Amino acid sequence: xxxxxxxxxxxxxxxxxxxxxxxxxxxxxxxDMKGAMGETLDMSFRIFYFHMPIAITxxxxxxxxxxxxxxxxxxxxxxxxxxxxxxxxxxxIFAFLVLVTGSIxxxxxxxxxxxxxxxLTTSLALFLVYVAYIVLRQAVDxxxxxxxxxxVFGILGFISVPxxxxxxxxxxxxxxxxxxxTSGSSGGGLxxxxxQLTLLVNVIAFVLLFITLxxxxxxxxxxxxxxxxxRASLD
Amino acid sequence: MIRxxxxxxxxLKEEFRTKQMLNSMVLFSLLVIVVFSITxxxxxxxxxxxxxxxxxxxxxxxxxxxxxxxxxxxxxxxxNGCLEGLKLCPIGRSSIYTGKMMANMVxxxxxxxxxxxxxxxxxxxxxxxxxxxxxxxxxxTVGFVCVGTLLSALTVNTRTREILLPVxxxxxxxxxxxxxxxxxxxxxxxxxxxxxxxELRLLLVYDVVFFLVAQLVFEYVIQD
Numbered sequence: 538x539x540x541x542x543x544x545x546x547x548x549x550x551x552x553x554x555x556x557x558x559x560x561x562x563x564x565x566x567x568x569d570m571k572g573a574m575g576e577t578l579d580m581s582f583r584i585f586y587f588h589m590p591i592a593i594t595x596x597x598x599x600x601x602x603x604x605x606x607x608x609x610x611x612x613x614x615x616x617x618x619x620x621x622x623x624x625x626x627x628x629x630i631f632a633f634l635v636l637v638t639g640s641i642x643x644x645x646x647x648x649x650x651x652x653x654x655x656x657l658t659t660s661l662a663l664f665l666v667y668v669a670y671i672v673l674r675q676a677v678d679x680x681x682x683x684x685x686x687x688x689v690f691g692i693l694g695f696i697s698v699p700x701x702x703x704x705x706x707x708x709x710x711x712x713x714x715x716x717x718x719t720s721g722s723s724g725g726g727l728x729x730x731x732x733q734l735t736l737l738v739n740v741i742a743f744v745l746l747f748i749t750l751x752x753x754x755x756x757x758x759x760x761x762x763x764x765x766x767x768r769a770s771l772d
Numbered sequence: 773m774i775r776x777x778x779x780x781x782x783x784l785k786e787e788f789r790t791k792q793m794l795n796s797m798v799l800f801s802l803l804v805i806v807v808f809s810i811t812x813x814x815x816x817x818x819x820x821x822x823x824x825x826x827x828x829x830x831x832x833x834x835x836x837x838x839x840x841x842x843x844x845x846x847x848x849x850x851x852n853g854c855l856e857g858l859k860l861c862p863i864g865r866s867s868i869y870t871g872k873m874m875a876n877m878v879x880x881x882x883x884x885x886x887x888x889x890x891x892x893x894x895x896x897x898x899x900x901x902x903x904x905x906x907x908x909x910x911x912x913t914v915g916f917v918c919v920g921t922l923l924s925a926l927t928v929n930t931r932t933r934e935i936l937l938p939v940x941x942x943x944x945x946x947x948x949x950x951x952x953x954x955x956x957x958x959x960x961x962x963x964x965x966x967x968x969x970x971e972l973r974l975l976l977v978y979d980v981v982f983f984l985v986a987q988l989v990f991e992y993v994i995q996d
Contacts, residue, residue: 610989610992662943662946662947665942665943665946666943666944669939669940669943669944672936672939672940673926673927673930673936673940676927676930676931676932676936677929677930677931678931682929685992685993685995686926686929686930686993688992689922689926689989689992689993690923690926690940692985692989693919693922693923693944693982693985693989694943694944696981696982696985697943697944697946697947697982700947700948700974700977700978700981701946701947701950703947703974703977
C-alpha cells in the first residue's frame with residue numbers, strides 16, 4: 538500500500554512543489570545576468586533555466602528507452618517494454634519542448650528562430666528519431682512483435698544520436714557551451730552560486746516531473762493491457 | 773563467409789532475371805536528377821551555385837532510389853515462405869543479414885555508377901577527384917545500406933511497410949548523410965584528402981558501428 542501512496546500522492550505533490558520552487562527561483566531569486574562586457578543581459582536568458590534541464594531530461598528519457606530496450610531483448614520481460622514505451626512518449630514531449638524553448642531563446646538572442654547549427658540539428662534529429670519510434674509502434678500488429686521491433690529501433694536510434702552530434706559538429710557551432718568554456722563569447726561559463734543553485738533546482742524539478750509522468754504513463758499502459766485482457770477473455 | 777556470398781548471389785540472380793527493381797531504381801534516381809535540374813535551371817549557368825546544390829541533389833537521388841530498392845528487399849522473401857526457408861538454412865541469422873546487405877549494396881552501387889555521369893551532364897558539371905568521390909559514395913552507401921537492410925527486415929512486419937521505411941530510415945542515416953554530403957561538396961570544389969579526412973573517418977565509424985549493431989539485433993528482427 539505504501540508504494541501506491543508514494544506513486545499516487547507523494548510523487549506528484551513533490552514534483553509540483555519542486556516545479557513551483559524552480560519557477561519561483563527563476564523569476565525572483567536570480568540576479569541580473571552580466572555579459573562578457575559587463576553589460577546586463579536580456580531577461581530572455583532566463584529561459585535557459587528551463588531549456589537545459591528539459592534537454593537533460595530528454596536525454597535521460599532516451600537513455601531509459603535504450604537500456605530498457607536492451608533489457609527487454611535480453612530477458613523478454615514485458616514490463617521493460619512498458620517502461621520503454623512510456624519513457625519514449627514522455628521523452629518526445631520533452632524533446633519537442635527543447636526545440637520550442639531553444640527557438641524562443643534563439644529568436645531573442647540571435648534574431649532567428651532556427652539556425653542550421655550542430656546542437657539544434659542534433660536536437661531535431663533526436664526528436665525525429667523518437668517520433669519515428671512511436672510511429673513504428675503504431676504500425677505493428679501483435680504486442681509481442683511490436684515490443685521486439687520497437688526495442689530494436691530504440692537501440693538503433695540511441696546509437697545514432699551521439700553519431701549525429703559528432704557529424705554535425707563538423708560545422709562551426711554558435712550554440713553556447715555552458716560549462717568548460719568560461720571565456721565563451723555568448724553567455725560564457727555559469728558562475729555564482731545563485732545561478733548554479735537555480736539550475737540545480739530546475740534540473741531536479743524536471744527530472745522529478747519526468748519520473749512522475751513516466752510512472753503515471755506506465756500505470757495507464759498497464760491498466761490498458763488489463764482492460765484488453767478482460768475484453769479478450771469476454772469474447 | 774562463402775554462405776554469405778551464396779545468399780547475396782541468390783538475391784542478385786533473382787534480381788537480374790527480371791531487373792525490375794534495378795530498372796525502377798535507376799529510373800527513379802534519374803527522375804530526381806531531372807526534376808532538380810529543371811527546378812534549378814536558372815542557376816545551372818554558374819558553376820559556383822551548382823557546386824552549392826550539387827552534393828545535396830546527388831545524395832537525395834541516391835537515397836530516394838535506395839529507399840525504394842530497400843523497401844522491396846525483404847518483401848520477396850515473405851512470399852512463398854522464403855524467409856522461413858532461409859531461417860532453416862544451417863547458417864547464422866547474421867549471415868542472412870550480411871548477404872542481403874551485400875546484394876543491396878551491389879544494386880545501389882550500380883544505380884550510383886549510372887547516376888553520377890548523367891548528373892554531371894544534366895548539371896553541366898565537370899567532376900573532379902573521381903577517386904575520392906568514389907570512396908565517399910562507397911562509404912556513405914555502406915552506411916545507408918547497413919541501416920536500410922535492417923530496417924527493411926523490420927518494416928516488412930508492419931502494416932504500412934513501404935511508407936514506414938523512409939520514415940524510420942532517414943533520421944537514422946542522418947549522421948552518415950551529413951558527412952557524406954559535406955565531403956562530396958568539398959571534393960567537387962576541388963579539395964584534397966586532407967580536407968575531407970574528418971568526414972571520411974566519421975563515415976567509417978558510422979559504417980562499422982551500425983554494421984556490428986545490426987549483426988547483433990538482426991536475429992530479433994526476423995524471429996517469430
